[in-house]
Amino acid sequence: MAQYPDKPLTLVVPYTAGGPTDRVARDFAEAMRKALGGQTVIIDNVAGAGGNIGAAKVARAAPDGYTLLLHNIAMATSPALYRKLAYKPLEDFEYLGMISEVPMTLVGRPDLPVANLAELTRMVLAEPGKLTIGNAGVGSAAHLCGLLFQQAIKGNMVAVPYKGTAPAMSDLLGGQVDLMCDQTTNTSAQIANGKLKVFGVTTAARIRTPQLAAVPTFDEGGLKDFRVAVWHGLYAPKGTPPAILNKLNGVLKTSLRDPDFLRREADLGAVVVTDERSGREDHKRFVMQETQRWAPVLKAVASAAD
Known part of the structure; x- marks a missing residue:
């Protein structure tokens, strides 16, 4: 020893x-x-x-x-x-x-035609099964967060599983999928450089870092008490x-x-x-x-x- x-x-x-x-x-x-x-x-x-x-x-x-x-x-x-x-x-x-x-962030391809969480929610509810949401495989944090988000808004999207977060993020950046719910450790740089559209972070208060300070909470977006860490x-x-x-x-x-x-x-x-x-x-x-x-x-x- x-x-x-x-x-x-x-x-x-x-x-x-x-x-x-x-x-x-x-x-x-x-x-x-x-x-x-x-x-x-x-x-x-x-x-x-x-x-x-x-x-x-x-x-x-x-x-x-x-x-x-x-x-x-x-x-x-x-x-x-x-x-x-x-x-x-x-x-x-x-x-x-x-x-x-x-914490988690809900992010989307930059050309998705909605500006905030409320507009995204209305789009999901108006067109069930149209939007796609990527994840890192069944049981991954991205998968769980996406499921819980759909449950919270009583909406339905098409899940697209990948063999990891990196390929899922690559397809999101390339526009092959519409959305992903993923950890700030994986999204903060893409949010900061404007490569992704962000709809909210799953914390009670905003995260006070340069990359994420402007990101609203889900509470601010109208979805109360949505917490996933x-x-x-x-x-x-x-x-x-x-x-x-x-x-x-x-x-x-x-x-x-x-x-x-x-x-x-x-x-x-x-x-x-x-x-x-x-x-x-x-x-x-x-x-x-x-x-x-x-x-x-x-x-x-x-x-x-x-």
């Missing part, structure tokens, strides 16, 4: 490179590297099945502290979305701590030795205080966790609560879609 780690760590990201969770992971990996005294942290993008392939890979990995998982809200939503999972989120992992929470946490395979788990939790907490990491996340509209959820037990308790919270919501959405 005294020499751990004495070789590079692998941080599995269960989504494509360039997507919002990948962005958080790469920023966090750099902060981890510094907290580990310069030890290399390798990003391994294992995308597919809404994050389930990458998560299952880590669940089966050797419990030696060298293969870790950085995952998002899907740790709590997957049990309600999939009848069969190759892993058990609450049983097959050691919880290491929460990292950040990221994507959180990220760090996990190790079940059975990892306690000494290594404690070491990794200490590395996580140090990384969350890294000035460069804090700055980069703030620029993207992300909120770095500073409360007790950075602890192992509180992290797991939070995911259990989120699992219970999302289960009835997702079942209602699925029933409405049927």
Whole structure:
């Protein structure tokens, strides 16, 4: 244990490179590297099945502290979305701590002929099934947010799933799809440079960063109390030795205080966790609560879609 780690760590990201969770992971990996005294942290993008392939890979990995998982809200939503999972989120992992929470934005191709959320809502309701809304695959944050938005306005759009957020964003920018509901970590730059039309952010108050300060909240757009945030946490395979788990939790907490990491996340509209959820037990308790919270919501959405 005294020499751990004495070789590079692998941080599995269960989504494509360039997507919002990948962005958080790469920023966090750099902060981890510094907290580990310069030890290399390798990003391994294992995308597919809404994050389930990458998560299952880590669940089966050797419990030696060298293969870790950085995952998002899907740790709590997957049990309600999939009848069969190759892993058990609450049983097959050691919880290491929460990292950040990221709000969502509803964005559209720049030539979409509506100016704000109210006009978009009227268009969706007037022409059900006409508009398309891209996502990063079934169970992704973009998919969930899009479903909840349609449920909230009692409207219907055609979902277009992709194998990750990066290809979905590419088609949105190219005009092949009309809309996408995605994390600020993936949309803030495109919003700031005017490449996307933005209809709202899912926070109670506006985000006070240069890229997002002008973006209205959903409340301002007339859709009250629409709140969706994507959180990220760090996990190790079940059975990892306690000494290594404690070491990794200490590395996580140090990384969350890294000035460069804090700055980069703030620029993207992300909120770095500073409360007790950075602890192992509180992290797991939070995911259990989120699992219970999302289960009835997702079942209602699925029933409405049927």
